[in-house]
Amino acid sequence: MNKTLAIAGVVVVEMIRRKDVYVLWILTVVITLLLGSVNMFGDPGIARYLKEACLSLIWLCSVVISASTAARKIPMERESRTIFPLLAKPVTRLQVVLGKFLGCWVASGMSLVLFYSFFCVVSGSREQQWPLINYAQALWLHTLFCGVVVAMAILGSVLFTSVAANMTIVMVSVFSILFLGRHLHKVASRTEGVGGVLLDGIYYGIPHLEWYDVRELIIHNWPRLDWGLIGFDTLYGFAYCLLFLLLAWGRFRRQPLTA
Amino acid sequence: MTQTTISISAVGRVFSSPGFLLLVLGLATFTLATRIEPSVSALHDQNPRRSDPLASLFGDGRKLFAKHFYTKADVYFHSGFYPTMFDNQESHRTAHMAEDAGVARSENTGDEDHFLGAPKNWIDAHGRKHFPSVHTHLGEDSPDGKKNSEREILPWLKFSARMDPNLIETYTVAAYWLRRTGSSTEAEAFLRDGLRFNPSSAELHFELGRCRYDAQDRGRARNLLERAWSLWLEAELRKPAEKRDVFLGSQIALNLARLESVEGRRTECIAWLERALPLRSDPTVIRKRIEEVKAGQSLLPESVNDGSKP
Numbered sequence: 001m002n003k004t005l006a007i008a009g010v011v012v013v014e015m016i017r018r019k020d021v022y023v024l025w026i027l028t029v030v031i032t033l034l035l036g037s038v039n040m041f042g043d044p045g046i047a048r049y050l051k052e053a054c055l056s057l058i059w060l061c062s063v064v065i066s067a068s069t070a071a072r073k074i075p076m077e078r079e080s081r082t083i084f085p086l087l088a089k090p091v092t093r094l095q096v097v098l099g100k101f102l103g104c105w106v107a108s109g110m111s112l113v114l115f116y117s118f119f120c121v122v123s124g125s126r127e128q129q130w131p132l133i134n135y136a137q138a139l140w141l142h143t144l145f146c147g148v149v150v151a152m153a154i155l156g157s158v159l160f161t162s163v164a165a166n167m168t169i170v171m172v173s174v175f176s177i178l179f180l181g182r183h184l185h186k187v188a189s190r191t192e193g194v195g196g197v198l199l200d201g202i203y204y205g206i207p208h209l210e211w212y213d214v215r216e217l218i219i220h221n222w223p224r225l226d227w228g229l230i231g232f233d234t235l236y237g238f239a240y241c242l243l244f245l246l247l248a249w250g251r252f253r254r255q256p257l258t259a
Numbered sequence: 260m261t262q263t264t265i266s267i268s269a270v271g272r273v274f275s276s277p278g279f280l281l282l283v284l285g286l287a288t289f290t291l292a293t294r295i296e297p298s299v300s301a302l303h304d305q306n307p308r309r310s311d312p313l314a315s316l317f318g319d320g321r322k323l324f325a326k327h328f329y330t331k332a333d334v335y336f337h338s339g340f341y342p343t344m345f346d347n348q349e350s351h352r353t354a355h356m357a358e359d360a361g362v363a364r365s366e367n368t369g370d371e372d373h374f375l376g377a378p379k380n381w382i383d384a385h386g387r388k389h390f391p392s393v394h395t396h397l398g399e400d401s402p403d404g405k406k407n408s409e410r411e412i413l414p415w416l417k418f419s420a421r422m423d424p425n426l427i428e429t430y431t432v433a434a435y436w437l438r439r440t441g442s443s444t445e446a447e448a449f450l451r452d453g454l455r456f457n458p459s460s461a462e463l464h465f466e467l468g469r470c471r472y473d474a475q476d477r478g479r480a481r482n483l484l485e486r487a488w489s490l491w492l493e494a495e496l497r498k499p500a501e502k503r504d505v506f507l508g509s510q511i512a513l514n515l516a517r518l519e520s521v522e523g524r525r526t527e528c529i530a531w532l533e534r535a536l537p538l539r540s541d542p543t544v545i546r547k548r549i550e551e552v553k554a555g556q557s558l559l560p561e562s563v564n565d566g567s568k569p
Contacts, residue, residue, distance in 0.1 A: 038414075041410075041417070047411070049415065185382075
């Protein structure tokens with residue numbers, strides 16, 4: 001466990017040193033503040049459009065950060081040949097996979113805390129209220145979402161040869177699930193034959209990442225979610241993370257370390 | 260001779276120097292600009308949207324964005340509970356914010372509370388807990404119970420108008436909700452903005468007339484409402500009877516009747532009520548009002564509201 005945590009710690013420190021997160025955060029801040037400066041019929045209390053813009057940017061940035069951070073980790077170790085001394089420590093391949101996952105996940109979570117802090121400030125300054133528990137629930141669900149994305153990207157990094165291809169496939173898959181995941185069964189019921197069965201299979205097989213997107217509830221000030229629901233979503237997210245990581249480890253342990 | 264040769268070569272060097280060429284080019288472009296600018300300004304005055312960067316960037320595609328933002332405003336009116344393209348949209352053919360504002364006649368059928376239907380499986384059932392799944396309207400039963408929450412739809416209407424200034428309903432809906440939330444001045448300013456791009460719009464003149472009436476400026480209200488009526492006649496009489504917007508026509512006539520009643524001009528009030536008669540599907544109420552006015556009663560404000568909320 002110590003070795004896993006050590007690898008994770010290195011990943012976190014590396015992420016803190018990189019500029020990606022700060023650049024994306026600054027972009028989010030600038031775009032949100034620009035939108036907020038637009039005069040909406042002289043009423044400074046109108047907040048929801050701004051919350052939606054800010055949260056949409058946060059979600060976009062989080063997918064980019066999670067996918068890009070995780071997709072590079074193992075391929076970079078192999079390219080720079082640092083995988084050899086790492087595995088000679090001795091550290092097992094499972095510990096490498098878990099350590100990289102944990103590090104990327106924690107790093108994504110930390111960046112989310114930064115983004116959501118800004119969101120809290122912006123929404124509070126407009127609405128004069130801070131439903132912190134609601135925001136905390138949204139943050140935790142978003143963090144779980146990032147965990148699944150990181151696990152997907154790590155699996156992709158041992159399956160695909162190119163980092164760019166891995167990132168593209170992961171991001172396309174994630175956005176497809178976010179936009180269409182909820183509706184696949186409706187389309188499946190209207191599709192006859194093999195197509196319908198296939199769509200149904202995909203619907204039941206994919207991780208339903210759209211559950212973790214509770215932006216509409218936050219934007220329109222709906223009451224907080226039930227804690228049992230959060231618990232179930234947590235277990236669901238962990239289950240898919242474990243599945244993707246096991247698949248990644250299974251593939252990684254059979255792969256030669258040289259390209 | 261030698262001095263002349265030196266002078267000619269010196270002049271030649273000056274003329275061929277980069278600085279001189281730059282000066283000549285600068286003067287040429289300045290002269291061209293002064294020649295072209297008046298024609299460009301005249302073109303711009305004819306068509307104010309010509310230099311609009313959004314129009315240049317998106318072309319007619321901006322109308323798609325405008326429609327999307329207009330629908331987005333209705334989504335906000337429902338606090339996020341809205342049918343997607345995969346759901347049954349029969350109950351949302353007419354935007355509810357427009358229906359409540361009385362600017363559009365409803366074409367909605369079906370159940371607005373249960374367009375999702377029963378959950379198909381446990382994933383569907385569980386997923387519905389993560390997004391709004393109860394029908395509400397801002398200002399009536401919105402989830403946070405805040406006052407004046409209807410104003411949250413206004414930014415999307417503003418963006419919609421920016422994208423397509425010719426979408427009249429955007430202005431009329433926004434004006435209604437601005438008045439409803441106590442921003443009558445902004446409502447009027449927004450309508451006047453719309454009028455710049457749509458000078459022949461009967462709807463915009465009608466809404467402006469209502470704003471002026473609410474501001475107790477009956478003189479201008481009459482001018483605007485009468486202008487709305489003449490524009491309506493001009494636009495609608497060309498169409499076959501079944502395609503005419505009789506809803507708007509009846510609204511204009513009834514508001515003019517109310518104005519005349521308030522000013523004590525009974526004959527003119529009856530004349531306007533009689534003009535509204537053929538435009539109503541059920542003229543019984545109007546006939547009753549005509550009899551009341553003939554008997555000396557005033558026309559009540561609620562008799563003007565044709566299914567629209569005040």
